[in-house]
Amino acid sequence: MTTSFNLELRKGMTVIGKWRQRRYRVEKLLGEGANGKVYLVERDRSWYAMKVGMDTVDLQSEINVLKSLAAQRRSGKDAFLFDVDDLQLPGGKEYPFYIMRYVRGVTLPNYLSQHGMEWFPLLGLHLLNKLAELHAAGWVFGDLKAENVMALDYGRIELIDFGGVTAAGKSVRQFTEIYDRGYWNMGSRSADGGYDLFSFGVLCIQLHEPKRLMQLTKERLPQNRSADDLLDLASGSPGLQPYVSWLERAFRGGFPDAAAAAEAWRLLLHRRERSRPAAVPLWVKGLFAGSLLLLAGAIYWLFAGGL
Ligand SMILES: Nc1ncnc2c1ncn2[C@@H]1O[C@H](COP(=O)(O)OP(=O)(O)OP(=O)(O)O)[C@@H](O)[C@H]1O
Numbered sequence: 001m002t003t004s005f006n007l008e009l010r011k012g013m014t015v016i017g018k019w020r021q022r023r024y025r026v027e028k029l030l031g032e033g034a035n036g037k038v039y040l041v042e043r044d045r046s047w048y049a050m051k052v053g054m055d056t057v058d059l060q061s062e063i064n065v066l067k068s069l070a071a072q073r074r075s076g077k078d079a080f081l082f083d084v085d086d087l088q089l090p091g092g093k094e095y096p097f098y099i100m101r102y103v104r105g106v107t108l109p110n111y112l113s114q115h116g117m118e119w120f121p122l123l124g125l126h127l128l129n130k131l132a133e134l135h136a137a138g139w140v141f142g143d144l145k146a147e148n149v150m151a152l153d154y155g156r157i158e159l160i161d162f163g164g165v166t167a168a169g170k171s172v173r174q175f176t177e178i179y180d181r182g183y184w185n186m187g188s189r190s191a192d193g194g195y196d197l198f199s200f201g202v203l204c205i206q207l208h209e210p211k212r213l214m215q216l217t218k219e220r221l222p223q224n225r226s227a228d229d230l231l232d233l234a235s236g237s238p239g240l241q242p243y244v245s246w247l248e249r250a251f252r253g254g255f256p257d258a259a260a261a262a263e264a265w266r267l268l269l270h271r272r273e274r275s276r277p278a279a280v281p282l283w284v285k286g287l288f289a290g291s292l293l294l295l296a297g298a299i300y301w302l303f304a305g306g307l
Helices: 058-072 107-117 117-136 194-206 210-219 227-235 241-250 258-274 282-306
Strands: 014-016 023-032 036-043 046-053 082-090 092-100 149-151 157-159
Touching: 036 227, 046 058, 046 241, 058 082, 058 092, 082 210, 082 227, 107 117, 107 194, 117 149, 117 194, 149 210, 194 210, 194 227, 194 241, 194 258, 210 241, 241 258
Parallel strands: none
Antiparallel strands: 014 023, 023 036, 036 046, 046 092, 082 092, 149 157
16 A cells, blocks of 8 residues: 655664654665554664654554553563654654554565465464454454564564554444455444454455455455355365355354454364374474463563562
C-alpha cells in the first residue's frame, strides 16, 4: 500500500523528539502503509522501529492500544512501545511518531518460501496463541493479514501494525477486504474473537493458494461470496486438506474463542504427527526449541521476579 505522505527521512539524519528531546538516528525505511512510514532508527546502540504518522488521531489510537497492552503486561521485558513524541522538520512542519520494538523478522510468505511449507503448522499455532493472548486482554486484532504478521527464528510470531486493534464489542476499526468476515457474507464487522479467527482462516488459504484466492475474489459477485467458496479452495489444496474441518469451524464461528481454536489446531498437529512415522520434521524441532526458550524465560522470570 502507498501513502500520499511525502515525508522523507534520510539515512544518518537525527530526529529529536520535540517534547522529550530523545535523539534517534535514522538508518533506513522499513516500510510504509496507509497510516504512516516506519523507519529503522538507532538510539544508545539499540535498534528500534519508528512509526511516523500523517494523522495524529489515527496514530494516537494505535498508541492508546499499545499503552493499554503494555499496562496489562506483568514485566517490562516484553516492552513493545518505548517513546511517543512529535518530530519537527526545519520548515516547522510537525509529525507525530512513536518508537516501538524493531521486529527482526520476515513476513509469513517469505518465511515459508525460505524455510519450507512444513513450518506452516507451527507458525499457525504460534499465531493462534498470540491472538488468544490479545483476546484475553479484551482486544481483537482486526486487520489480520499476511503483511501484519512477522515470523522470527524457530517459527516465533510477532504481530505488527496495531492500527486495526479494536476493543471487543466495538466495530472493527480497520480491515482488509479479502480477510474480512463481512466481505464473505459470513457475519458482522463487530470485534469478537471469531472475527480474527475468520481472517486467520483466509490467511491460511492466502499462504497456500494466493492466485486462486485472488481469482475467486474477481469471479464472485458480492452477494454470492460465502465460506463454501473458501472451503472448496481449501479442499482442493493438498497442503490445506488436513485443516478443512478446522477451517470450516473457523469460518462458521464454531469456536468459542481463540484459545479453543489454538487447542484444536494443536491436537490436529499431534494427531498428524503420530500418524506419520517419518523423521522428526523441522517444525517439531522448532516447537521443542521454542518450548525450551519458554522454559528458560519462565525460570528466569521466576528467579528474577523473586529477587
Ligand atoms: N516493529 C516493526 N519492526 C520491523 N518492521 C516494521 C515494524 N512495524 C512496521 N514495520 C514495517 O513497516 C511496514 C508498514 O508498517 P505498518 O503496517 O504499521 O504501517 P501502516 O501504515 O499501518 O500499514 P497498513 O496500510 O497496512 O495499515 C510493515 O509492513 C513492516 O514491513
